[in-house]
Amino acid sequence: MSEKRLKKSGAAFERAKKAIPGGVNSPVRAFGAVGGTPPFIAKGSGAHLTDIDGNEYIDYVGSWGPLILGHAHPKVVAAIKEAAEDGSSFGAPTERETRLAEEIKDAFPSMELVRMVSSGTEAVMSAVRLARGFTGRDRVIKFDGCYHGHTDALLVKAGSGATTFGHPSSPGVPEGLARDTVSLRYNDADAVADYLAKNGDEVAALIVEPVAGNMGVVPPAEGFLEALRELTQEHGVLLIFDEVITGFRIARGGAEERFGVTPDLTVLGKIIGGGLPVGAYGGRRDIMERIAPLGPVYQAGTLSGNPLAMAAGLATLEALKKPGTYEDLERKGKLLSDGLLAAAKEAGVRVTSNRVGSMMTLFFGPGKVTNYDDALTSDRERFARWHAGMLARGVYLAPSQFEATFVSTAHSGDDIRETIAAAVEVFETLRESS
Numbered sequence: 001m002s003e004k005r006l007k008k009s010g011a012a013f014e015r016a017k018k019a020i021p022g023g024v025n026s027p028v029r030a031f032g033a034v035g036g037t038p039p040f041i042a043k044g045s046g047a048h049l050t051d052i053d054g055n056e057y058i059d060y061v062g063s064w065g066p067l068i069l070g071h072a073h074p075k076v077v078a079a080i081k082e083a084a085e086d087g088s089s090f091g092a093p094t095e096r097e098t099r100l101a102e103e104i105k106d107a108f109p110s111m112e113l114v115r116m117v118s119s120g121t122e123a124v125m126s127a128v129r130l131a132r133g134f135t136g137r138d139r140v141i142k143f144d145g146c147y148h149g150h151t152d153a154l155l156v157k158a159g160s161g162a163t164t165f166g167h168p169s170s171p172g173v174p175e176g177l178a179r180d181t182v183s184l185r186y187n188d189a190d191a192v193a194d195y196l197a198k199n200g201d202e203v204a205a206l207i208v209e210p211v212a213g214n215m216g217v218v219p220p221a222e223g224f225l226e227a228l229r230e231l232t233q234e235h236g237v238l239l240i241f242d243e244v245i246t247g248f249r250i251a252r253g254g255a256e257e258r259f260g261v262t263p264d265l266t267v268l269g270k271i272i273g274g275g276l277p278v279g280a281y282g283g284r285r286d287i288m289e290r291i292a293p294l295g296p297v298y299q300a301g302t303l304s305g306n307p308l309a310m311a312a313g314l315a316t317l318e319a320l321k322k323p324g325t326y327e328d329l330e331r332k333g334k335l336l337s338d339g340l341l342a343a344a345k346e347a348g349v350r351v352t353s354n355r356v357g358s359m360m361t362l363f364f365g366p367g368k369v370t371n372y373d374d375a376l377t378s379d380r381e382r383f384a385r386w387h388a389g390m391l392a393r394g395v396y397l398a399p400s401q402f403e404a405t406f407v408s409t410a411h412s413g414d415d416i417r418e419t420i421a422a423a424v425e426v427f428e429t430l431r432e433s434s
């Protein structure tokens with residue numbers, strides 16, 4: 001892509017690198033997987049972004065999921081302003097916290113008590129500690145390709161071959177800690193059954209993204225979530241749904257509503273904060289009552305339940321109540337996915353689209369993607385060229401093959417048609433050089 005278009009962003013990136021590791025505060029923003037200069041963003045409005053060079057984009061990242069209403073939704077902006085006028089933090093109870101917890105409880109019947117924190121990572125970390133405290137067991141099962149934030153306990157990749165224990169996937173994660181985490185293949189209920197048959201009484205929790213979003217979008221195979229529910233129940237293991245992405249995204253009540261499976265604990269983030277830093281965890285009352293101050297498992301936060309964040313979350317959840325919202329998201333998601341598939345087919349570029357509602361991933365490969373190994377067979381070099389081509393044509397996609405494309409209520413039919421028209425051109429270039 002023409003770096004001239006990103007002259008100011010290029011300079012801003014160089015300057016940022018002198019003060020911030022890699023110039024970014026979260027690694028994927030550096031465009032490492034696709035190359036090129038990340039546009040520095042000046043502002044967002046609805047489905048559109050403007051960078052500091054004045055380039056405009058149709059945005060399908062949506063701040064990695066929170067912005068289901070698009071950027072700077074007037075009701076969210078008004079709610080934040082109103083809250084700010086009254087003071088930005090008290091470290092004392094406020095009514096907004098209760099109201100947001102009530103909205104969450106209403107959408108997620110399994111969440112009998114809800115605790116607010118400030119990020120998805122913090123929510124996961126707290127839920128895992130609680131599960132260990134409640135069961136008196138240490139081990140945790142996760143799945144290859146699922147991401148649950150950067151808490152030490154879950155920055156663990158699969159053990160190789162004969163070993164069942166996990167290995168740290170980052171220096172700084174103690175081997176001892178990683179040994180308590182087991183990573184199994186997504187959508188493979190038999191692997192869970194086998195593991196639990198041998199080690200069930202040592203396992204505190206099984207955590208899963210009920211629709212995976214962090215290896216690209218991978219839906220649960222039919223019966224997978226139900227099998228996890230049965231197996232965990234049988235072995236006294238707590239089932240944790242990580243609905244940080246899926247909560248209020250694939251249905252108001254997330255995967256719990258969409259698939260009708262009830263976990264013991266649920267972790268939320270992203271949409272419930274309306275673009276401000278919020279996470280939450282909650283679940284069965286008898287488990288949640290083990291948390292301080294009711295119980296001995298400790299967890300706290302200076303900015304937990306922050307008034308501005310609660311206000312943004314409440315305004316977002318309120319706006320999502322508009323009748324037809326999820327049908328509209330489904331329709332737009334399908335329009336985009338179908339359009340991209342047709343454009344790719346026309347150009348003879350082999351792709352696979354995985355979509356659940358308004359979250360989707362176009363994998364650059366012909367085969368079905370049902371787990372992480374499948375996702376890894378994608379042609380990442382071709383993805384990088386696709387990404388650059390779309391960016392140059394004003395479409396802002398996540399800079400990695402293994403991320404989701406998010407559609408918001410703010411995307412118009414014209415936005416989506418424009419995106420497909422750009423895709424037709426880009427697929428054409430991919431055919432020529434393939």
Ligand code: PMP
Pocket residue numbers: 064119120121122124147148149150209213214242243244245269270279
């Ligand atoms: N769980 C899932 C499923 C996520 O996608 C993420 C972040 N993308 C997290 C947890 C961590 O959330 P945060 O980045 O807010 O810490």
